[in-house]
Every structure is written in structure tokens, then in C-alpha cells.
Amino acid sequence: xxxxxxVARDPKTGMFGAITATAGPAVGALVIHGHSHTGAIAxxxxxxxxxxxxxxxxxxxxFNARQTLDKLQADDPERQRRQLIIVDKSGNxxxxxxxHCQEWVGSRxxxxxxxxxxxxxxxxxxxxxxxxxxxxxxxxxxxRMLAAMQAGAKQGGDRRGLRSAAxxxxxDRDYADIDVxxxxxxxxxxxxxxxxSEVQGxxxxxxxxxxxxxxxxxxxx
Numbered sequence: 655x656x657x658x659x660x661v662a663r664d665p666k667t668g669m670f671g672a673i674t675a676t677a678g679p680a681v682g683a684l685v686i687h688g689h690s691h692t693g694a695i696a697x698x699x700x701x702x703x704x705x706x707x708x709x710x711x712x713x714x715x716x717f718n719a720r721q722t723l724d725k726l727q728a729d730d731p732e733r734q735r736r737q738l739i740i741v742d743k744s745g746n747x748x749x750x751x752x753x754h755c756q757e758w759v760g761s762r763x764x765x766x767x768x769x770x771x772x773x774x775x776x777x778x779x780x781x782x783x784x785x786x787x788x789x790x791x792x793x794x795x796x797x798r799m800l801a802a803m804q805a806g807a808k809q810g811g812d813r814r815g816l817r818s819a820a821x822x823x824x825x826d827r828d829y830a831d832i833d834v835x836x837x838x839x840x841x842x843x844x845x846x847x848x849x850x851s852e853v854q855g856x857x858x859x860x861x862x863x864x865x866x867x868x869x870x871x872x873x874x875x
Contacts, residue, residue, distance in 0.1 A: 658771030682820025682835035775810030
């Protein structure tokens with residue numbers, strides 16, 4: 655999946671977040687993964703959703719971002735067709751770009767932050783992601799990620815255009831605190847901003863606050 659993505663940890667709150675956009679449909683279904691108190695992962699180019707599942711399991715066992723990435727790729731014969739970015743619970747990051755990913759392809763890391771993209775117009779997209787994320791520290795964490803993606807899109811984004819986008823945030827629940835996506839749109843980042851505003855509105859926020867956060871202690875599968 656030709657995509658650009660961002661994964662981050664908010665050191666102020668301990669939240670993890672991931673945001674992604676692409677020219678194809680339903681990018682949020684496969685690319686971004688995470689869990690509270692654990693980390694966040696984006697798998698793209700020739701996407702491998704199992705990287706998300708297996709990677710989170712490794713992070714929960716105490717492997718750091720680099721160790722997790724290395725273990726995921728060690729047994730993957732298709733690793734040279736994939737991109738992977740990870741941030742762990744300590745804010746450590748790891749990234750890789752397979753040599754068979756479509757140009758322009760690359761990744762960057764910063765404090766508590768990793769970004770990656772393929773099929774881009776050039777490196778300006780990733781540079782803008784990081785610059786915007788650093789600049790907008792005063793914004794709430796979800797809006798900060800969205801602002802970064804919007805800046806990246808203005809600097810080229812996916813060179814085929816954008817048709818889907820997704821944003822997820824994990825805080826203190828066994829599921830995402832924010833999980834919003836636009837699966838097919840001519841302006842997916844603008845539509846994503848509208849959806850984010852709705853789920854952060856008082857009515858939905860009050861409803862969401864009443865939901866159970868974790869499994870009951872005596873629950874068994």
C-alpha cells in the first residue's frame with residue numbers, strides 16, 4: 655500500500671498515536687496498530703498486518719522498538735518489500751525501508767516520533783511531517799498528528815493523490831481511545847478532521863467516558 659504514516663508517543667500523557675493516508679481505500683484497516691502502555695506501529699508498502707499483531711505482542715513482552723523490528727523481519731522473506739516504523743513505551747523508535755519499495759521511499763525519526771512514506775514526490779513530505787509535529791506542541795495530541803499529516807500532504811504526500819486516511823490514539827484502555835477513519839473520499843484528511851471533531855464533541859465524549867476501560871479481573875477467554 656503506497657502510503658505515508660506517523661507513529662508517536664506523547665511524553666506528557668503517555669498516549670500513543672498513529673496516523674496514515676494513502677491513494678488506496680481503507681488504509682486504517684491494515685496499516686496502523688497500537689495499544690496503551692505498549693507502543694504504536696505502522697506497516698506499509700507491501701503491508702503486513704501481522705507485523706502489527708506480532709509486534710505489539712513483542713513490545714508487551716518487553717522488547718524495545720529496535721529489537722521488535724529486527725525480530726519481525728528476521729523470519730519474513732518479503733521484508734525487502736516492506737516499510738515499518740515503531741515507537742515503544744519509552745519513546746524509542748525504529749524504522750526500515752525495504753530495497754524493493756516504490757520510489758520515492760524513506761523514513762525519519764525524532765524524539766518519540768517516527769515517520770515513513772513510499773511512492774512520494776520526494777523527501778519534503780516526511781520533513782514537513784516532523785517539522786509540523788515539533789512546531790505544534792501546544793495542540794492536543796490528536797490534532798497535532800493531524801496537522802503534521804496535513805503539512806505533509808501540502809508538500810506532496812502520495813504522488814497519486816489521497817483517497818483514505820485514519821487516525822488512532824491509545825491512552826489507558828484495552829482499545830483505542832480515538833479510532834477514526836475515512837475509507838474513500840476526494841479529501842480524506844479534511845473529512846478526517848470533521849470526524850475527529852465529532853468524536854471529541856461533548857455528546858460522544860460523555861458516552862465514551864461511560865464505557866468499561868479494561869477487562870474484569872476474573873474474565874477468562
